[in-house]
Amino acid sequence: MKFTDSPVIELRVRDKLLALHQDNGSMHVGTSVWPCSLVLVKFAERWAHSSDPNPYAALLDFRNKRGIELGTGCGVAGMGLFLLGLYDVVLTDIPPVMPALKHNLKRNKPALGKALKNTVLCWNNPDQIKALNPPFDVVFATDVVYIEESVRHLLSAMATLVKPEGVVLLGYQVRSPEADKLFWELCDEAFHKEKVPHEHLHPDYAYEEADVFILRKKQNETKPNEENS
Template sequence: MKFTDSPVIELSVNDTRLSFHQDNGSMHVGTSVWPCSLVLVKFVERWQTPPECAAGENPYADALNFSSKRGIELGTGCGVAAMGLYLLGLRDIVLTDIAPVMPALKHNLKRNKPALKKNLKTSQLYWENEQQLRSLNPPFDYVIATDVVYIEKAVAPLIRAMEGLLADDGVVLLGYQLRSPEAHELFWEMCEEFFQIQKIPHDHLHPEYAYEESDVYLLRKKKNSRNS
């Protein structure tokens, strides 16, 4: 894997700057940085310390309270969302992806270790692999997924992994962009079965990262999801 001539994406999270090498010559989409990961991190950053809200008026205060919580990212790619959320207080977090993407992820974790000040946990995960899912010791308070809906055949394993890994009172932090009409239709049809869906208004995104094509959703388990 060659990163020497790859474009670098930088992201400031509070007072810390993260820097991500992409490998755009790779055959795997996970070795590129996609906008939704940036949008999600900056949304969380904005509402953890919202200057325009008086105390008690932050609509996302409970959903974004990372204190003593566990998180896992699915399809973490270069690691943007997980590293950003770690800096925003989600300190117990596991970064997962398929084997071919792991070298890019580990390269970027090493690159950002001075900013992170520790080695974050990683695990190989194929969403349909029940043994790998169990080995992660769910449930998690947060399941993070950004720009992971682009192949129709992967939708059902993704939804099952999200539902199986998430605690009953947990939150899926989803960064979303339409990539495939077929995958899009199936994903939201299945989400309706398992999750309560809250779409974040675009004017609640970070003003510098409110891309027209990218959305943020908060998903919570429906009470009867385990019986569906």
């Protein structure tokens, strides 16, 4: 499920309006806006600085925290979490997607107030990972589990990039049964997972197919087994 085929997706985050250009005719899925990015941002917006009894108060206290997005695509989640207070954000993706990302960063600079950091990152490239100067307080990704062959590299990158006491925020929808099965099998090697109840999502962005997961490192685990990867 895509959010819409409209060439421009608008998303209001607090008092700012993001306008994301997408190209659904591109050869690369990263140039489209996928729903889990919207779901993650609006979940965080609902609970960030909420005055109600808030089970996510510590999780979403982004002050003075470094964050990195994997597979950022058009940049929705990264821009949204920055507007919600994530202090230092790096948006990453593969080279073919970077022009679309940079275009969206430029067109949304008035709302963001600055140019967000962005760089190429292939999950199986240890030199690129090292150059990012990990670890990060918050690693986040949305709609990135759809190719079985990339699952091990994705989880290894997540485990390497996040601090032992940090958190991975994952906007998730099943795209491939094979990739889904392998992802959760390997995830259990390195992370404890918590699924956000659907009633805790933003009511206007609680799509039936989309979920938000919170992943935290297990003790004495740094990355999933990469044998036979």
